[in-house]
Amino acid sequence: MFIAVSTFTIANDMAPEVRDAFINRPHLVDNAPGFVKMDVMSAKDNPNEIWLMTYWTDEEHYTVWYKNHMRASHQDIPKGLKLVPHSSKVLYFNHISG
Numbered sequence: 001m002f003i004a005v006s007t008f009t010i011a012n013d014m015a016p017e018v019r020d021a022f023i024n025r026p027h028l029v030d031n032a033p034g035f036v037k038m039d040v041m042s043a044k045d046n047p048n049e050i051w052l053m054t055y056w057t058d059e060e061h062y063t064v065w066y067k068n069h070m071r072a073s074h075q076d077i078p079k080g081l082k083l084v085p086h087s088s089k090v091l092y093f094n095h096i097s098g
């Protein structure tokens, strides 16, 4: 399995809206070929810091989704959301064991 971990930190007071947007996420990615599952978390010491883990059968399927369907999956990002500059990153992992 291939895992993409994405993180960003909310700079304004919109953490509740972001949380709701993830709870009510569009679920488009669920039907993407190669998608396995995703988890969304906020850091215990900073609720504005969001971590998103998406699990894929392999990197190629993730890349296809990212290039072609990422935008549609973000159509409901709360208006007015501000991020801490340079806080957003994506890290990539190979799964070893569960």
Ligand code: HEM
Binding pocket: 004, 005, 006, 007, 008, 018, 021, 022, 024, 025, 026, 027, 028, 029, 030, 038, 052, 054, 073, 074, 075, 076, 077, 078, 083, 088, 089, 090
């Ligand atoms: C800093 C940039 C990002 C922000 C602010 C952000 C924010 C969000 C929010 C608020 C949602 C909930 C759904 C919505 O509002 O439309 C969402 C969904 C999602 N995001 Fe992001 N995201 C970011 C970057 C990324 C990256 C880089 C990835 C991939 C590694 C990613 C993967 C996803 C996935 C898979 C969903 C679920 C979509 C679905 O249900 O179809 N996001 N994101």
